[in-house]
Every structure is written in C-alpha cells, then in structure tokens.
Amino acid sequence: MKLGLIGCGNIGEFLLQAINIDGLLPEGEIISVFSRREEVAARIAQKFDAKSYGDIDSFLNSGIDTVIEAATVEAAQEYGLKVLENGLDLILSSIGAMADGEYVEKVQKVCRSKNVTISLPSGAVGGLDILKSAKAMDGLDSVSITTRKPPTALPADQTLEEERILFEGPASEAIKKFPRNINVAIVLSLAGLGPDKTSVKIIADPNVSKNIHLIEAAGSFGTLKLEIENNPMPNNPKTSFLAALSVLAALQNKGQSVQVG
Ligand SMILES: NC(=O)C1=CN([C@@H]2O[C@H](COP(=O)(O)OP(=O)(O)OC[C@H]3O[C@@H](n4cnc5c(N)ncnc54)[C@H](O)[C@@H]3O)[C@@H](O)[C@H]2O)C=CC1
Numbered sequence: 001m002k003l004g005l006i007g008c009g010n011i012g013e014f015l016l017q018a019i020n021i022d023g024l025l026p027e028g029e030i031i032s033v034f035s036r037r038e039e040v041a042a043r044i045a046q047k048f049d050a051k052s053y054g055d056i057d058s059f060l061n062s063g064i065d066t067v068i069e070a071a072t073v074e075a076a077q078e079y080g081l082k083v084l085e086n087g088l089d090l091i092l093s094s095i096g097a098m099a100d101g102e103y104v105e106k107v108q109k110v111c112r113s114k115n116v117t118i119s120l121p122s123g124a125v126g127g128l129d130i131l132k133s134a135k136a137m138d139g140l141d142s143v144s145i146t147t148r149k150p151p152t153a154l155p156a157d158q159t160l161e162e163e164r165i166l167f168e169g170p171a172s173e174a175i176k177k178f179p180r181n182i183n184v185a186i187v188l189s190l191a192g193l194g195p196d197k198t199s200v201k202i203i204a205d206p207n208v209s210k211n212i213h214l215i216e217a218a219g220s221f222g223t224l225k226l227e228i229e230n231n232p233m234p235n236n237p238k239t240s241f242l243a244a245l246s247v248l249a250a251l252q253n254k255g256q257s258v259q260v261g
C-alpha cells in the first residue's frame, strides 16, 4: 500500500511513527503528506521520510492508492469525495463527516462507480459488531452513549469543580455542537440506528483523567452495556489512544482474506 495522509496532528504523527519507523504495516508506507499548514506538513514529512504537498490535487496524484484522513470533520467533508473520485480508497478518522445522510449517499455512489472503498474504523469505542448483528433483522430498539471526559478534553469551563452535563440529545445534534469530541457517536449510529435515533450524553467531569464511553443498547438480542476507559494521547487529551490504534488496525486488516467480526 502506498499511503497518503491528510492531517499531521496526533493520530497522523502516531501513524507515521508506527508505519514508517516501527514497521507495523509490513506491506505499506506513508509516502505523501498533506496538511492545512504547509510548513507543518513539510517538517513532519522530512522527519518521517515522506513528501509533503501544499495542494490537494498534487497530493492525490502523488502515486498513492489509499488516503488516511486524520484532520477534522470539515476536512473530511471537503476532501472525502475528491479522494474517492480520484480512484483512491479512504480511511476516515473524522467520522462525523458521515452524519449527513445525503453525503453518505454520494459517498456510496462514488465508491460503486470508481470501485473504491471507505473504511470507518471503530475509533475510541467498540461494540459495533454487536449493533450490526442486532439490527440484521430489525431487532435493535435503542442505542445510547454517555461520554465522560475531563474538562481539558472538551470545550468546557476549565475551572469546573463538579461534573456538568454539556449535552443531551441525538447524535446528529451532538456532532454539530462537538465535532472534535463525539465522532464515536456517529460510528455507533452507522452501525446501529442512525444519527437521529442514537442518544448522546456528554459530561465534563474534573474527577476523571480518562475518556470514558458507556454504550448501552437493547433489542431482541438482549441488552448491551460496554464501558471503555480510554487513555488519552499524550499530545492531545481530546483524542483517545485507542482511536489512533483503530486506524492502524484498519490498515493492517485491509484486504485480509480472513475477516473477523
Ligand atoms: N473516530 C474516533 O473515535 C475519533 C476521531 N477523532 C477525530 O480524528 C481527527 C484527528 O484527530 P487528532 O489527530 O487527534 O487531531 P489533531 O488536532 O491532533 O490533528 C489534526 C490535524 O489536522 C490538520 N488539519 C486541520 N484542518 C485541515 C485541513 N482542512 N486540511 C488538512 N489538514 C488539516 C491540523 O493542522 C492538525 O495537524 C479529528 O477530527 C478528531 O476529532 C479523534 C478521536 C476519536
């Protein structure tokens, strides 16, 4: 795999280290890097033996076959379709871009016509396999996620002394208000009941140091209760380490003949 990377932040730099330096993707290498700030892309590219590009078209035509997006929901929406239209597979970190049903339809149409795929890694949560099985015969009745993070990981009052509920409502609204914090609700929506029927609660809690997600679901299969206590990434406490690992795992699993789950 000849990989291109959009976004040189936390997840991006983790992947460059894991793939280009530590050799954790034996069949792949990140050869091209694109970021909003060209000088950042140039510095990071040099450090990890890749090439940086200042415009998206040269990046997409740099000999890559797969693009990893690790930037923002806005960037994913801006470049996602273009990546696919150029005949390149896409792996998305900013899954909030897929909250819009019309956008998802366009993505599916381009994927079919260009024979490419878009992969949505499980990110900082799990249980997607259970939700997918549970809804196979329309037997999934409810899905909710309660996200509890320290104020440093949220756009919250940093001097909070007690926990505070910042949001309660559907995933479709949550991702509009917290596009950098609740991508997990959209991946759960896509596996389960959709962004309007997936309930979200976001709590800023000064008494926790981890990013905690509690996923609850019920249906004809039974009930699900899954709590994940994520360690934050050292350079960006908003992002859980598991989210970066899930992108690496998606790359490692890409094209494998034995698919688990
Ligand atoms: N699916 C999930 O479970 C999770 C998803 N995320 C999402 O993954 C994405 C990446 O996360 P991090 O690496 O922690 O973020 P980060 O903030 O550390 O890095 C983002 C990078 O993207 C660059 N960027 C911003 N706009 C851009 C544009 N228009 N074009 C190109 N580059 C652009 C920034 O300059 C920055 O270097 C974020 O959208 C984040 O919300 C984060 C955690 C969990």
Ligand SMILES: O=C([O-])CC(=O)C(=O)O
Pocket: 123, 124, 179, 180, 181, 182, 183, 184, 185, 211, 230, 238, 239, 240, 241, 243
């Ligand atoms: O990393 C996390 O715990 C979740 C997160 O930021 C997101 O879903 O956007």
